[in-house]
Amino acid sequence: MLVAIPAYREERSIGAVVAAIQHKFSYDVLVVNDGSPDGTSAAARHAGAIVLDLPCNLGIGGAVQTAFLYAMNGGYDALVRIDGDGQHEIDDIPSVLKPILDEHADAVIGSRFLGEKEYRISIPRIFGIHFFRLLVGLFTGYRVTDPTSGFFAINRRLIEFYSYHYPSDYPEVDAYILMHRLGARTVEVPVRMHARAEGKSSITTFDALYYMVKVTLSFLINAIRRFG
Secondary structure (H helix, E strand, O other), rough: OOEEEEOEEEEEEEEHHHHHHHHHOOOOOEEEEEEOOOHHHHHHHHHHOOEEOOOOOOOHHHHHHHHHEEEEOOOEEEEEEEEOOOOOOOHHHHHHHHHHHHOOEEEEEEOOOOOOOOOOHHHHHHHHHHHHHHHHHHHOOOOOOOOOOOOOEHHHHHHHHHHHHOOOOOOHHHHHHHHHHOOOEEEEEEEOOOOOOOOOOOOOHHHHHHHHHHHHHHHHHHHHHHHO
């Protein structure tokens, strides 16, 4: 089993995330350093992770697809993807992984909006998430509460598929069309999310609006290809 962590400018947090995973679990940990100009790569290596250094910044889709390729070539049967900023609760990894290991699902999405305590985010982001919930449900039939979650697990079937077919930019929502194309079984499980351990989000209001427009257009194009 492989825990994959795409990372860009996470020098201050990545070491603690890797160390915490290795302290609690026997999983292999892969950090894909997405062309960071800081010490992200060195910090991840020092903590004991396998590190792949991309020669330039490819964006989240390219970094995660690199992890899929590594997992496919390494013969891994399951992959869990988390962020490198310390927001994801690593104690929830087994819960996200369990339906994969039990062969009840091809993909398991960790949702911030299930369980007793909902993760609180800004009103514009809530609007965007609700919009994408409707979009995903309309075109795929998947009932999801957290369509932009970056905490998920997939099995060998999807590892192989995503190694060659994965959205290059803002991939989480687009991936639902790809999973639907395969007839993949998906479930959501509750996960906890914390405030960033270090630094702050680089996403501005303009970025959020750009994200919504671009993902919507990409989603609709892929949906037309799927159903056309």
